[in-house]
Structure formats: structure tokens, C-alpha cells
Amino acid sequence: MSTTPSARCLLTKRLVKTPRTILQRSSNAPRRTAAFSPATSTTATSTCQSSHGFHTSNACHARRKRFSSVQAEKLGLITPERTEKFAQRFFPRYDKEDYKKLKQIYTPDQIKAIKAGEESIDPKDLAIQGRWRTDQYRFPYWDDFSHFLPSVDKHPETTDMGELQVDPKSRWMTQEEFDQDWAKFLAERVPNEVKEKLSKGVVTWGEVGHLYEPKPQDLWEFVTNRSKFAGGYLADKQSMTSLAPALPAKVPGVAGLYELEDSQEESEMQDMPEEENVRAERAKAIKKLQAQHAIGLGGMDGKRNQERRNWEMEQRISNSPEQREKEKKKEEEERLKQRKDRMMARLAPTGPAKEKYGWSDKMLENIQLRIIEAKRVTNQTRLGKVQSVRYTVIAGNGDGWLGVGMTKGIDSTTTPLKARALAIMNMRPIRRYEDRTIYGTVKSKFGGTAIELYSRPPGFGLRVPHNIWHICRFVGIKDLAAKMPRASNPMNTVKAVVQALHNQKDPEEIARGRGKKLVDCRRVYYGGQVY
């Protein structure tokens, strides 16, 4: 056995040599390194040293080269002069003229950035390291990375409210902040006449309470919709803790934060500068207002009655037919918007749908999805039955686009989602005659399912089996007849129909093959008013 299998050779050597190597090494050297260190023994044969020992067959040595390779440097291809010449030719620096033109396009800051870039990048580096791609796989565009391409670029992290729930900067408002907020809120609602009086100095903020009382709706809005947070981005958003001021005495963490200390406030007012004095006065007036309103809620005094009358008047106005119509329209719009949002959410449960699929908004709005088949399937292995679910989903825009998504998975929550996404991504255009039927008769077969589709005249309708009917609805085919002479397995039906729809004959191509001119008489005869 002159050609001993190298692996075995190595193995035996290691087994023999290992104890000695361990002994030779210092005691703190890890045992593993010793055991797996390459054969350091001087007695190792040449075959053992050259092979890796991962397989039992003989090592295949590299063929001896007939010509020694010549380096580019020796040929004079990458001498410093040539490199510089190349760099100057292909990566020239901007001169004054160029900057003049650039200044027309870019802002001074951008020009600065361009200059910094010019200085930081050596054209020689570009010449040596840069690759000017001419291969067929090069990108067919120039990208300045100013736009986000969903199919190429990594998805940016979303700063959605849903994902960032905790705002570390937010905190409860202090009493003063709360008063200011309340004042600000009220100032938006004070009637114009009062505002005018205020601006002319006829009344002060302290007297506003006599002229204006907030409506119950306003109060309700303040309580429910106004955030009680200060600082951080939650300050501007609607918070779930809007009723917090009502809780101070009971909630342990909040207790003591919202104390009303009138005596303390008065003493503070004297020390305040003028502007703050005014603000505090305003706040005080508002507090008075609050107090008055509290009385109004308790007993039905004159003001309360007035308020009620006003409210009734408003109700009457809002019940007028024009108002109702307006509201109806608004509701309808809202409903449509909600529907669209729901659709978008369905299309992409995580992240924006548009960027995921690359379709336009209009396309995404019209996409319909339908699960044609949800089936529990079993794989019998020697370890037992492996259950999984299979989903067949179709997607269409009702205007000539159809996609099919098929997935198999363990759980029935993510699997249909994947199938949906696949269906949308697989959407391809389907040719339709007059946007209502197919071209001629198409036959196709998939597995045991055979399908025959027949084009039909306008008004014929869809006289087809139910699964094909759904597909037709999604594609936007209105007149069609079909036969399924054999099996009617839903998944194979879908596959066969898609195959058939993609394999329609093209009359234009047929005519071109035969060297004929083709004119569609229907269009000519009806003056293009066929559909």
C-alpha cells in the first residue's frame, strides 16, 4: 500500500503523538489545541503534510503551470505614472468652472461637503481600488442613494408610535404647567369678541370668567384628549392618562403631584416678574372658571340653563338636512379611509405596504385577496405524522393583474400572511380581449385537473366553476365559459387556470408570423365604442 489513505495516516499519527505533545507543552496550554495542532512531529511523511485529511481519496494536486505568471507591475501596466494618468483621465478633480456650475445646483453647505469629499478621496485610490463595472450584471442605473428603493435597500427602522411605547423623557405636568396648558386650551376657545376686548385692554384675563364660560364639550375634550405629559414627544400626543389630575389622592405614585396651594401661590405672585405675573393671573382666573363650572354642574342655576339652551340650539342646527348630508359625506369618507387603512394593514402587517411590494398606492388600494384553499396536510415520516397547513391565496386588482401565493407551514397565523404577501409579489398582467374576456380557447392541464376556457361575447357572464369564478373576478374577466372535465382539486385548478391565462394566443403575433395585416373589425365597426 504505497498510497495509504492520508486520513488514516494522519489519524494514527495524531493518536500516537498526542500524549507526547501534551507533555512537551507547558501545563497551562489548553489540551484541545494540543490535540488538534497539526502534526508537529519530524517523522511525518510528505503525503501527510500536504493533505487535509478530510476524505479518503488521494489528494488531487494542482497541475504544474506551463507558463509562469507575469505580474502586471512587471509588464508596466500599473506603474505610478500610468496610475496617475488613468486617475486624471477618469477621476479628474473639479476645477473652478465645475464649481461655478455646481454652485447653481447646490447650496453652499452642499458645496462644502463636495469639497470635503474631493479632498478626502485620493483619485489614485479610485484608480487602483475602484471598479468600473462593465459586466452584464452591473446596476442599470446611477444611484446617489437619495431615494429608498424597496427591492434593493435595507428597510429603515420605523419610528411608529406602536413600536416606541416608552418615552423616557416624558413626565407629569407640574401644577403650573397644567394651568398654563389649561389657559392655552381655553384661549383657543374664547370667543372673538372677548378676544378683541382683551386685546384692547377693556377686560383683563381675570374678568374673562364673567364673559365666557367653557362649554361641556370643551371640558370633555380637555379631559379625554389633552395629554397630561410634559417633555418628550408624548407631550403632543393623546395620552391614556388624561384623567390623571383626578387621581392625585388615590394613586400612590402620583399622590402629591397635583396639590392646590392657594396661599403659597399668592405669596409667589408678588415676587414674579411682570410677564409671569400676567400668566399667573390668567391661570387664577381660569381656576375660578373651573370652580364656577363645578357649581354649574352641581345645581341647575341660570348659567347652566343658558348653556343648555345653547346646546339645544346647536343640536337643532346640526339636525338640519344640509348638516346631516355633510355629516353623512364625512362619515362615508371616513369609512372609505378606514377600509383603505385596514387593507394596507392586511397587505403588510409589519411596515408600510408600499415599500414592501413596490406597487403604487393606487395599485395597492385595489388589490383583493382571497384564500382559495386552507388545508391541513400530513407528512408521514418514520418519526410519525408531521402536520402542517397549506394555503393557496390569489391576489388581483380587478383590472388585469393576477398573482398566486402558495405556502405551507406549521401555524395557521403566519402561513396565510406569507401566502398573501407572495400572492401580491407574484402578480403578473393577464391579457384580456376588450378587457372583458380571453383570446380564443385555451386548454391546460395540471396534475389531474384539466381546464378548458372559452372566450364569450359581451353580456355572457361568467359561467364557470366557482374557483375559476373567483379568479376571473380578481382578474377582471367578465365573459367566460369553462369546462373542467377531470379533477377539481382547488390548488391544481388555480395553477391550471393561471397557466392557461398566461398561455393565451396573441392574434397580432399569429398575423405577424403569417405575414398578414390584422384589423379588429369590432373596433372599426363600432367606432372604438365596444367596451
Next chain:
Amino acid sequence: MGVSAVTNMCSHLQNAARGKLGLTSVPNIKYNLRLALAMHRAGFISSVTRGGPSPPPLEALSTYQPEVVTHANVSSRRLWLGLKYWDNRPVMSNVKSVTTPKRPITLSVREMESVVRGFKRGYVPGLELGECLFVSTDHGVLEAREAIAKNSGGLVLARVS
């Protein structure tokens, strides 16, 4: 011979086209020649050339002068037909003879009109998208639409698509 030769020609043409041949030959018979010319008119065939057992030179298909037909060489005369391809597919991929020697099938003009519109008449199913029907009439072998234009029915020879 007659119709049986046409039947043979149909299957031969289909085989030749599916085998992606450029030039093929059929026996030089009047019936074959008429059908070949009708197909040429319909655009299924690029050239029809009379010749012998060996093909005429490709560059001279339209100008080729065949040798004189004599009693000695008449049986070996062939029609050389150029086949067409478009978009990597044969222009004529299905050729099926309708009339067979055992069962001649004829269509009147009225029947032919409805067949051309896609309805089944008798033994002849309606024409589909891109299909042609060749009919032997008093005016010679014609495509069904030509026959209707000339207001004459006849023996249905072949369906081509």
C-alpha cells in the same frame, strides 16, 4: 391517390414543422400542389418549388428551373416547401386532415359561414382563434373564407393552425 395523398401531406407537414425543418418535400401531385399554394397564400408556407429527389439550392428557391418532366422521372418529382417559424415556434404547428378516403366531408357555403364564425356544423367543429380551413371547390383549393367570398362550398381537406 387524390385525397389520401393530401392526408399524407398534412401529417408530413405537421411532423416536419414540429421537427423544426426548414425545407421539406411532398410528392408532386396536382392536389398537393393546389393545397400547398393555398397554404402559401394563407401565409403558412414560405415557398413552393418544383424539384426532384434532391432539394433545389436554397438561394434559388424562387428562380429554380426544374428539369423537364418525362415518363421516366415523373414518379420521382417532388414539391419542395419552405416552412415558416416565428418567435421560435412553427407558424404551422397543427395540420389535420378532415376528409379521409373513407369519409369525405363536405360543407355548403351556409354551413361554412357558421363554421368560420366558430360554430360546429356536422362533423366540422367551429374554427378557433388563428385556425384556417382548406376546402377543395370548383374554383380550386381555397381557404374557407376565400371559398365563402367566391360563394362556393366543397370538400373539406384540412384544418391548419
